[in-house]
Amino acid sequence: MKRVNKLSINHLLESLRIVYRSSPKWTLINTIITIIRGCIPLLLLYVVKELIDVVTNHINTINNNPQHLYYIIGATALFFLLNAISGSVSSLVRERQSHFVNDYVQNIIHKKTINIDYKYFEDANYQDTFYRALNDANFRPARVFYGILQLAQNSLTLLLILIILSNIHWAMIPVLIISGAPIFYFRIAHTRKIYQYRKQHTEDERRVHYFNRLLTAKDFAKELRVFNLGETFKREYEYFKHDLRDKQWTLSKSKTLYEVAVQVLATIILLLIIGYVVQQTVEGHISSGSMAMYFLALQRAYAVLQGLLSSLSSLYEDNLFLQNFIEFNNISIEKSIANQLFPNPIKTTIEIKNVSFKYPNTNKWVLKNISLTIPKGKTVALVGRNGCGKTSLVKLLAGLHQPNEGQITVDNINWHHIASSEISKNISVIFQDFMLYNVSAANNIRFGNMRRKDENGIIQEAAQKAGIHELFSNLPEGFDTTLGTLFKGSQMLSRGEWQRTALARSFYNTDAQIIILDEPTSSLDAFTEAKLIAHFKEITRNKTAIIVSHRLSTIKLADIVVVMENSGIAEVGAPDELLKQRGVYFSMLESLK
Structure with a gap:
């Protein structure tokens, strides 16, 4: 538990x-307002005490001057x-600062x-860290900030109230x-749990x-209805949700029982103190105004003490966010040694030399x-079964990713030593799980470089090469039309x-010397695919x-x-040569007939 305490202090300091x-x-x-707000209750207690004493003297004195009473x-x-005013101003200032805090944290997250x-x-090992850090990022920083201010106040x-009560x-x-x-x-113990x-x-x-997303997100809506999966997903959602809530309920019941017991003890102590103050007043050691002040001070001290304890336990609980946010923020951004330029133009070949690779935290x-050798200016097809x-x-x-073993070179320059900005400039990629951006048609293309x-001319040219120019030109606002379904006036595409x-x-990235297309025609109709194939040599020229x-x-x-099989390369050659060999490539094509 000592480690948790230490972590909490360090994380609160970081916050x-x-x-x-x-x-x-x-x-x-905010600090100045907090100090003022912290002193006001003491001043209120003092003026209430003075008011009661002045009123008492005014009642008991025949010849009196009411001017002092009016002042009080x-x-x-x-x-x-x-x-009242400081409370309103404090809320306004806190709201303003919370904007800056949230922006600052979001900038940290985005940069990371x-x-x-x-x-x-x-x-997979980082998914929980991401979830805990990112899920609370929109409200935790402000909550931590408010908690610290409330704790200080x-x-x-x-x-100050304890100083007053010490006079008794x-x-x-x-x-x-x-x-x-x-x-x-008990609150700290519960917070640890x-x-x-x-x-x-x-x-x-x-x-x-996840199951909530299956029930609500658009991505899953079609299969949810076609396969009648609503009730199935709902049962899974309810099962896991209630399992979590049952465990939370057990913890909450335990906390409540302990708190009731200690609150009874605190109330008994408070009553003993009140009895002592009443006795001192009856014996004439303190005035009626002082007694009222002490009663108010006791009530206020008890309320403030409860608030202080709540602030401490809340801040301690926010250790959940702070630790995971800091853990997320401490993920190292490795200082890359990659500072070399990409050869422009490529003079000879791309070489893949004894490369082995496995994903993080897996043994496969x-x-x-x-x-593999990829000559400059050639078109290479990677074929093979799924998962190869x-x-x-x-x-x-x-x-x-970087290879676990071996290396990739271009003109004998290690790929790992080339700056990432150079790679993105010289390589244009379309992945099979390409992104759908809900922005204008023009920007959807412009994102390629x-x-x-x-340069609208090059945007138009890229659209022509991809066979999408006519469609975009006929949209309500042409290339400025927003695509998708998220925003008003958007146009959905197939x-x-x-x-x-x-x-x-x-295709918009005309600076690219290498084009990588992962299943580029998987969603195209036969007519569109034929048009693309007809222009392919023009698109990939040089x-x-x-x-x-x-x-x-x-x-x-x-x-x-290049025929891939069982995580390796089975065959390499020109299409006609591989057909003549009647090997793996030949068998693949035969199975497609």
């Missing part, structure tokens, strides 16, 4: 640094007004997700602290979230001892039309092309066919 760095000016303003009434009204290695997104108020007897301070200690202990519970059941929470080799490693090889060539200035859009995005495909019409475009 303070985040708050301050988000906006030093608003942090200072005015001061009382002024402090009540100051309390943009720059960390792609391997993290395919590593309550601490200051409680300190020095023992008031330790007695009140003792009355609150059991509550604090909650922390461990959430850490252990993050995967279960993700599973509940998806590529094993692959060697074609897409994994594409990811290596796109720079998303954001280094290029907005799967084949989206694939042609992705192809246009790839470029090296790598195609992953199962379609015979696309494979025939290749100068070289």
